[in-house]
Amino acid sequence: MSIGFVMLCHTALDRAAEVARHWAERDCPVVIHVDKRVTRPACDSLVATLADLGNVRFSGRYACEWGTWGIVAATQTAATVMLRDFPKVRHVYLASGSCLPLRPLAELKAYLDSRPRVDFIESVTTEDVGWTIGGLDVERFTLRFPFSWRKQRGLFDAYVKLQRRFGFRRKVPPGLAPHLGSQWWCLTRQTLSAILEDPDRAATDRYFRRVWIPDESYFQTMVRRFSTNVESRSLTLSKFDFQGKPHIFYDDHLQLLRRSDCFVARKIWPQAGKLYQTFLHGEAAGQAAAEPNPGKIDRLFAKAVERRVKGRPGLYMQSRMPNENWENGRTAAAYSVFEGFSELFENFEAWLGKVAGTRAHGHLFAPDRVEFAGGEVVFSGALSDSAAMRDYAPKSFLSSLIWNTRGERQCFQFGPGDQQEISWFISGDPNAQVSVISGAWAIPLFHSNQNFSDIRREAARLQKIEAEHLAVLRTPWTKARVRIWTLAEFVENPMEPLQSIIDEISPRAMRRLTEAPRLADLKGFGQFLQNLRNQGMQPVLMGDFPTGEDPTPAASRRGRPYLVK
Amino acid sequence: MTGAIRLRAKRRRGHLRAYVHGKEMAVVADRSAAIKPGAILLLSTVRNERVRLPYFMRYYRDLGVDHFLFVDNASDDGTREYLAEQPDVSIWTTPASYKAAHFGVDWLSHLQRRFAHGHWCLTVDVDEFLVYPFCETRPLRALTDWLDASAVRSFSAMLLDMYPKGPVQARPYHEGQNPFEIAQWFDSGNYTIHRNPGSGNLWIQGGPRARMFFHNQPLNAPALNKIPLVNWHRSYAYVSSTHMLLPRGLNLVFDEWGGEKTSGCLLHAKFLDTFAVKAAEEMTRGQHYAESQEYIAYQAALSTQPDMWCKFSEKYINWRQLEILGLMSKGNWA
Numbered sequence: 056m057s058i059g060f061v062m063l064c065h066t067a068l069d070r071a072a073e074v075a076r077h078w079a080e081r082d083c084p085v086v087i088h089v090d091k092r093v094t095r096p097a098c099d100s101l102v103a104t105l106a107d108l109g110n111v112r113f114s115g116r117y118a119c120e121w122g123t124w125g126i127v128a129a130t131q132t133a134a135t136v137m138l139r140d141f142p143k144v145r146h147v148y149l150a151s152g153s154c155l156p157l158r159p160l161a162e163l164k165a166y167l168d169s170r171p172r173v174d175f176i177e178s179v180t181t182e183d184v185g186w187t188i189g190g191l192d193v194e195r196f197t198l199r200f201p202f203s204w205r206k207q208r209g210l211f212d213a214y215v216k217l218q219r220r221f222g223f224r225r226k227v228p229p230g231l232a233p234h235l236g237s238q239w240w241c242l243t244r245q246t247l248s249a250i251l252e253d254p255d256r257a258a259t260d261r262y263f264r265r266v267w268i269p270d271e272s273y274f275q276t277m278v279r280r281f282s283t284n285v286e287s288r289s290l291t292l293s294k295f296d297f298q299g300k301p302h303i304f305y306d307d308h309l310q311l312l313r314r315s316d317c318f319v320a321r322k323i324w325p326q327a328g329k330l331y332q333t334f335l336h337g338e339a340a341g342q343a344a345a346e347p348n349p350g351k352i353d354r355l356f357a358k359a360v361e362r363r364v365k366g367r368p369g370l371y372m373q374s375r376m377p378n379e380n381w382e383n384g385r386t387a388a389a390y391s392v393f394e395g396f397s398e399l400f401e402n403f404e405a406w407l408g409k410v411a412g413t414r415a416h417g418h419l420f421a422p423d424r425v426e427f428a429g430g431e432v433v434f435s436g437a438l439s440d441s442a443a444m445r446d447y448a449p450k451s452f453l454s455s456l457i458w459n460t461r462g463e464r465q466c467f468q469f470g471p472g473d474q475q476e477i478s479w480f481i482s483g484d485p486n487a488q489v490s491v492i493s494g495a496w497a498i499p500l501f502h503s504n505q506n507f508s509d510i511r512r513e514a515a516r517l518q519k520i521e522a523e524h525l526a527v528l529r530t531p532w533t534k535a536r537v538r539i540w541t542l543a544e545f546v547e548n549p550m551e552p553l554q555s556i557i558d559e560i561s562p563r564a565m566r567r568l569t570e571a572p573r574l575a576d577l578k579g580f581g582q583f584l585q586n587l588r589n590q591g592m593q594p595v596l597m598g599d600f601p602t603g604e605d606p607t608p609a610a611s612r613r614g615r616p617y618l619v620k
Numbered sequence: 621m622t623g624a625i626r627l628r629a630k631r632r633r634g635h636l637r638a639y640v641h642g643k644e645m646a647v648v649a650d651r652s653a654a655i656k657p658g659a660i661l662l663l664s665t666v667r668n669e670r671v672r673l674p675y676f677m678r679y680y681r682d683l684g685v686d687h688f689l690f691v692d693n694a695s696d697d698g699t700r701e702y703l704a705e706q707p708d709v710s711i712w713t714t715p716a717s718y719k720a721a722h723f724g725v726d727w728l729s730h731l732q733r734r735f736a737h738g739h740w741c742l743t744v745d746v747d748e749f750l751v752y753p754f755c756e757t758r759p760l761r762a763l764t765d766w767l768d769a770s771a772v773r774s775f776s777a778m779l780l781d782m783y784p785k786g787p788v789q790a791r792p793y794h795e796g797q798n799p800f801e802i803a804q805w806f807d808s809g810n811y812t813i814h815r816n817p818g819s820g821n822l823w824i825q826g827g828p829r830a831r832m833f834f835h836n837q838p839l840n841a842p843a844l845n846k847i848p849l850v851n852w853h854r855s856y857a858y859v860s861s862t863h864m865l866l867p868r869g870l871n872l873v874f875d876e877w878g879g880e881k882t883s884g885c886l887l888h889a890k891f892l893d894t895f896a897v898k899a900a901e902e903m904t905r906g907q908h909y910a911e912s913q914e915y916i917a918y919q920a921a922l923s924t925q926p927d928m929w930c931k932f933s934e935k936y937i938n939w940r941q942l943e944i945l946g947l948m949s950k951g952n953w954a
Contacts, residue, residue: 303769
């Protein structure tokens with residue numbers, strides 16, 4: 056008989072009884088504290104269930120409201136009973152009614168027998184804890200908390216604020232260094248009795264009565280005063296989520312719990328029948344002498360909290376609808392927008408898909424239909440090519456497309472002929488790589504067979520739209536990677552910009568472009584622009600095209616086999 | 621402030637309507653005395669659903685629903701008799717107009733106010749099957765206990781339209797059969813979300829119905845957002861089917877700061893061979909939402925025996941698949 060259990064119970068008393076019986080039958084005394092708020096008949100039936108066991112005691116009942124002194128008082132009383140009634144107990148283990156032993160008791164005994172003087176209690180100075188919820192850490196010890204956090208939240212917060220405002224501070228009693236830690240500990244008789252029989256205990260208790268959440272600080276602080284050998288960790292596996300409430304274990308955690316090699320876990324869902332059956336009645340021996348290793352469980356719960364707090368970037372769905380600029384990533388992955396390229400080059404999309412190994416769409420925002428790659432009428436995620444559906448919610452359309460194709464980079468064409476509503480969304484998206492050849496929309500007009508007056512009108516319209524779009528791309532709020540060339544600049548030396556764009560899209564390829572897309576025929580384009588000017592329209596976005604002198608790309612300096620003609 | 625007053629008035633009107641339309645219902649079998657404190661309740665309106673019921677009952681009994689409350693709207697196929705025999709069912713019947721009772725909302729409101737106060741309450745149609753994180757290994761009670769512990773009052777489950785490969789009429793549905801053996805496919809990523817500024821809920825549209833029947837008028841595509849599971853209080857009220865609740869706070873089932881709250885899906889077994897019959901009947905009854913224009917669109921499209929399946933359709937496997945696709949989320953439930 057080297058270890059005794061103190062159990063604090065308030066719900067699921069039948070499960071608590073099962074666990075208590077498990078320990079008591081294996082020759083470990085158990086002292087049970089039942090919350091005062093539990094009804095008399097329920098408590099009586101628990102007493103009756105365990106009446107056949109000689110080494111189970113019940114201690115005086117306190118109301119254990121969360122965050123209040125009651126829990127400490129209950130622990131003190133129950134621990135006193137334990138030390139008084141069972142003189143052979145060397146370690147006292149504080150557990151709750153929703154704890155479940157994961158390893159055979161013999162292993163825990165052996166573990167403690169080889170560490171007879173060690174107190175297992177998580178005890179961290181207030182400066183070092185990162186997990187307190189609500190920002191109260193040192194202030195737990197220096198402010199007063201007469202109001203219930205759960206029931207009188209308004210008063211609680213107001214009183215805290217008031218004390219902060221007027222700089223009110225309680226004095227921490229001399230000799231106490233405030234420490235915090237998990238409520239669940241395992242202390243030696245020596246340490247525990249020193250705490251309980253401390254001549255100053257009345258004064259200390261009076262102080263802690265008004266400390267916030269004393270169950271996480273009373274023993275954690277006192278143990279620093281009396282213990283000779285503190286091992287600052289809990290033997291109970293107990294994880295808390297971002298709201299400060301404990302994670303709950305279910306039947307499907309069985310393997311995870313088994314492999315954790317922890318001695319006791321909380322909190323178990325009362326109806327997790329398989330867990331109770333396996334761990335209380337299975338007696339499957341684990342790896343003897345293995346150290347508790349909750350790493351896997353830690354990771355699982357850390358991931359869950361991250362999912363709740365940060366979510367998946369670029370996902371918009373029924374339970375994740377971030378306000379603007381709180382998206383933690385507007386879209387799920389990097390994508391490229393090409394403006395003016397398919398006008399300047401022949402078959403640009405086919406070339407791009409081949410060279411960069413990406414999905415190269417046409418004008419996704421074309422007014423009549425969505426031009427998915429390969430002329431598909433539906434695309435990934437069953438997105439429709441209906442322009443009406445796309446324009447009904449353009450942001451949903453683009454973010455869905457990027458989300459649906461995670462793992463494959465998307466490229467698409469854009470231009471002043473397209474629906475412009477998406478401009479702001481793209482310019483504010485760090486995932487967007489936007490490359491613009493401004494004024495390239497004039498090339499299809501140049502090649503078209505329309506009346507010149509219609510061409511002139513259309514050119515004026517497109518130029519206005521593109522100028523507005525470029526203004527959006529140039530605002531200080533732009534987060535996209537934006538590159539803008541005028542048509543004249545680009546035509547002069549197309550390979551270098553193309554190379555740098557492609558390098559950015561597939562950085563690992565790192566090869567020189569050997570095949571360039573074919574430039575559209577620009578013979579006479581300068582004159583075409585001059586004609587527009589003569590008709591009173593001022594084409595500015597193309598840059599400087601001298602009349603009569605047709606643009607020729609600069610000769611390749613290194614003589615690589617470019618096919619630019 | 622005036623907005624709040626207006627919504628409160630709306631909620632009160634809902635309660636009044638529930639009272640008025642509650643009088644239209646006659647009891648067929650009332651076993652509500654068997655409802656224990658903390659029991660999980662399921663509420664539903666039915667009309668000629670006999671062939672679907674056995675699987676529906678089995679599905680939700682397996683999840684851990686303790687008691688079913690049905691309103692029968694003048695069925696003539698044995699639905700009422702079948703349900704009246706079930707030991708965990710209470711059923712009322714009414715011949716009154718489904719449309720006049722706000723598409724059944726008023727009838728169910730009446731039952732909710734009478735029986736659901738203090739209970740977790742699942743309000744679904746007979747062709748809707750709730751899927752939530754860990755639903756294969758954890759009963760509904762595990763979810764509601766966790767929601768209670770997290771101080772969450774309402775749980776979102778988006779409607780996910782399931783459809784077969786090939787024409788809807790091609791494979792007949794047999795009684796007791798899992799409908800998703802036939803309707804195995806769904807659209808994974810073509811949904812649009814708008815926020816409803818008045819009542820704070822999301823308005824989700826899309827999926828195969830929007831893609832097939834509403835591609836020219838997406839504004840009219842049916843709403844897919846649903847909040848079917850609520851820890852009911854007598855002051856609550858569903859406003860429009862289970863799409864929207866009052867008070868507004870219950871609609872806040874989504875996180876606004878980038879995180880994900882826990883959510884599920886309602887697999888919608890609408891597109892079975894039974895659908896064509898329903899659509900035809902609906903054309904003559906005109907009892908559905910917005911002048912039944914949804915059904916008018918279906919009827920027009922169905923005459924050509926369309927295939928809702930496309931090569932980007934996703935075949936249903938389990939909830940984890942839906943989670944990975946981003947249609948639902950575990951949130952911080954692990």
